[in-house]
Amino acid sequence: MTIGILIMLSLALAFIVFFNRSQRKILAEQMRVQQLKLEHQENLLYNNIKTQEEERKRIAKDLHDEVGSKLNVIHLNLHRLRKNAAVSPGLEETVSDIFGVINDTIDTTRRISHDLLPPTLENFGLADAIKELCESYQRTSALDLQFDHLQSENRPIEKMVEVNLFRIIQELISNSIKHGQASQINIRLLANNKELRLEYQDNGLGFDPDQLKKKTGLGMQNIESRLQMIQAQHSLDSKPGAGFSLSIKYPFPDDSLSLSR
Amino acid sequence: MSTWQTVMSLSSEFLLLINTVLFLLYLWRHSNVYKYFSGLLVVSLLIEIITHVMWFQHKENKQINNLYLLHFYTVVEFILITLFYDQIFKKHTTWRKYVYWFICIVIGLIIANSIFLQKLTEYNSYAKTLTQLIFIAYATGYFLTASHNKMDSTFKRITIINSAILLYYSGSLFIFMFSNVFFDLDEVHLIFWVFNALLYLIFQLLVFTAIWQFRQTKSTYS
Numbered sequence: 382m383t384i385g386i387l388i389m390l391s392l393a394l395a396f397i398v399f400f401n402r403s404q405r406k407i408l409a410e411q412m413r414v415q416q417l418k419l420e421h422q423e424n425l426l427y428n429n430i431k432t433q434e435e436e437r438k439r440i441a442k443d444l445h446d447e448v449g450s451k452l453n454v455i456h457l458n459l460h461r462l463r464k465n466a467a468v469s470p471g472l473e474e475t476v477s478d479i480f481g482v483i484n485d486t487i488d489t490t491r492r493i494s495h496d497l498l499p500p501t502l503e504n505f506g507l508a509d510a511i512k513e514l515c516e517s518y519q520r521t522s523a524l525d526l527q528f529d530h531l532q533s534e535n536r537p538i539e540k541m542v543e544v545n546l547f548r549i550i551q552e553l554i555s556n557s558i559k560h561g562q563a564s565q566i567n568i569r570l571l572a573n574n575k576e577l578r579l580e581y582q583d584n585g586l587g588f589d590p591d592q593l594k595k596k597t598g599l600g601m602q603n604i605e606s607r608l609q610m611i612q613a614q615h616s617l618d619s620k621p622g623a624g625f626s627l628s629i630k631y632p633f634p635d636d637s638l639s640l641s642r
Numbered sequence: 643m644s645t646w647q648t649v650m651s652l653s654s655e656f657l658l659l660i661n662t663v664l665f666l667l668y669l670w671r672h673s674n675v676y677k678y679f680s681g682l683l684v685v686s687l688l689i690e691i692i693t694h695v696m697w698f699q700h701k702e703n704k705q706i707n708n709l710y711l712l713h714f715y716t717v718v719e720f721i722l723i724t725l726f727y728d729q730i731f732k733k734h735t736t737w738r739k740y741v742y743w744f745i746c747i748v749i750g751l752i753i754a755n756s757i758f759l760q761k762l763t764e765y766n767s768y769a770k771t772l773t774q775l776i777f778i779a780y781a782t783g784y785f786l787t788a789s790h791n792k793m794d795s796t797f798k799r800i801t802i803i804n805s806a807i808l809l810y811y812s813g814s815l816f817i818f819m820f821s822n823v824f825f826d827l828d829e830v831h832l833i834f835w836v837f838n839a840l841l842y843l844i845f846q847l848l849v850f851t852a853i854w855q856f857r858q859t860k861s862t863y864s
Contacts, residue, residue: 385816386837393778393812397805400785407789 426606434544441497444490452487459483499547507543508532508570511550515568518554525565526554534574542631545607546579552604553581553627561585561625576633582626587619647832650839655690657846662687664853672856675800678726683849685718710762713769717752720773721745723807727780730800731787748776760822770818774811781808799852806848813841 459480466472502510508530515526550568557563563585571578593601608615613631662683669676689711696708724745731737752769760766784804788797817834 382816382820382834386813389812389815390809393781393808396782396785396808400789400801403789 423609427610430545430607430610431541434541437497441494444494444497449487449490449494452483452490456480456483456487502543502547507538507546510543510547511568511570514547514550514554522558523564524558526568527566528568528570530570532570532572534572536572536574536633538572538577538633542577542611542613545611546577546613546629546631549604549607549629550579550581552600553583556600557583557585557625561587563624574633577631579629579631580626581628582624584624587621587623587625589621590617590619647836647839650836650843654839654843654846657843657850658683658687658690661846661849661853664850669853669856673729673796675726675729678722678729679803682719682722682726685715685722689715707763709765713752713756713762713766716766716769716773717749720748720752720776723777723780724748727784730784734787748772765822767818767820767822770821771815774815774818777807777811778815781805781811795855799855802848802852802855806845806852809848810841810845814838 459476463473463476463480466476499510499513501513512528512530515528518524518526554566557566561583563583565584567580567582569578569580571580605615608629611631613629615627615629617625617627619625662680665676665680665683670680671677692711693708696706696711699706724741728737728741731741751772752766755766755769756762759768781804784800785808788801817838
């Protein structure tokens with residue numbers, strides 16, 4: 382009987398141990414799959430944003446080089462036509478109308494191309510691009526946009542990081558105007574040898590950050606995806622009626638000194 | 643040896659009291675699985691109280707045979723543990739289809755045993771063995787079906803209770819099976835009952851661990 386009890390107890394214990402071990406294995410496998418899924422999603426996101434930026438760059442280049450240059454040729458030809466059309470008043474009027482349309486089209490093409498990939502960002506970097514963006518908003522709206530740039534070290538920033546931070550600023554300003562109805566926006570860009578800090582603040586309507594998580598809007602999701610892509614940390618602060626602020630910290634990787642713009 | 647049995651019996655009864663109170667306080671309304679297990683704890687506690695009352699009366703020379711309580715407890719224990727596992731296995735069509743028939747047949751067998759084979763004043767070792775084997779089968783079945791599932795917090799707690807059931811009923815199977823054989827052998831009888839008391843103490847400790855885990859999870863999320 383003692384042997385029977387011992388056998389039964391051993392079997393029960395063996396079962397429990399076996400179950401725990403198999404559960405641990407399943408858990409480890411599930412974590413591995415989860416990790417792979419996460420990596421896959423990150424890669425997908427990275428490629429998506431990268432493709433989007435490359436496509437924007439291509440369209441901007443095509444607009445500028447192909448459409449823009451051809452419009453300039455038409456513009457020149459119209460000048461020649463105007464000289465010859467002086468004899469016919471009806472024709473001169475038509476040429477003037479076409480001039481107006483062509484000038485508008487050249488301006489629009491330049492603006493679209495500029496929005497798709499600001500040449501300032503491409504040639505002079507993030508700080509100048511944000512400054513230019515702020516100036517363009519101030520020219521066209523009543524928005525009070527302040528931008529401060531504090532830089533203790535002139536450390537080069539990877540192009541991909543600059544593009545993403547610039548897109549985030551664009552999205553934030555758009556949100557502040559569209560959803561927050563803000564009249565004042567402050568942007569600070571601080572850079573030292575170790576990190577880049579971008580601080581954004583508006584005096585808009587604000588919102589409950591917990592409610593934001595439940596919403597499926599693409600704007601904030603896009604910002605978070607871009608931050609995740611460049612591996613930057615961020616902290617968001619907002620309350621209904623108390624404006625919105627976002628602080629982004631991008632730590633420079635050790636090898637970033639070797640990366641040139 | 644008798645002192646050991648007393649210490650272990652009292653410890654397990656004290657733990658049974660604590661577990662019953664905690665189960666009724668925190669887990670009772672949480673889900674049906676806990677509801678049936680709470681029922682089992684309440685019935686066990688009531689049986690323990692009644693047994694103690696009868697024991698004291700017995701000490702005052704009023705000879706009362708309390709074995710019929712065991713016959714009653716065997717039926718209630720079987721129903722409650724089966725309903726507890728019913729909540730776990732109810733997704734399986736075969737189980738859902740036959741469980742109530744199964745309960746009726748087993749209860750019929752237990753009652754038939756109490757009427758024809760082992761009377762209410764005798765030890766119902768056949769019925770106990772049958773129900774214990776069923777409980778072992780339930781617990782083993784749980785492990786076999788659950789070993790492919792993801793373990794969440796509720797599942798973890800049920801697994802602890804299931805381990806308690808498997809360990810206790812496996813260990814005490816032979817004690818109850820042969821209880822009529824060594825009923826008259828005082829020394830042997832005592833050794834095995836001390837062992838049974840130890841197993842019951844482990845059972846209650848594991849149930850306490852499950853409640854503790856429940857409280858921990860609650861405080862983490864609150």
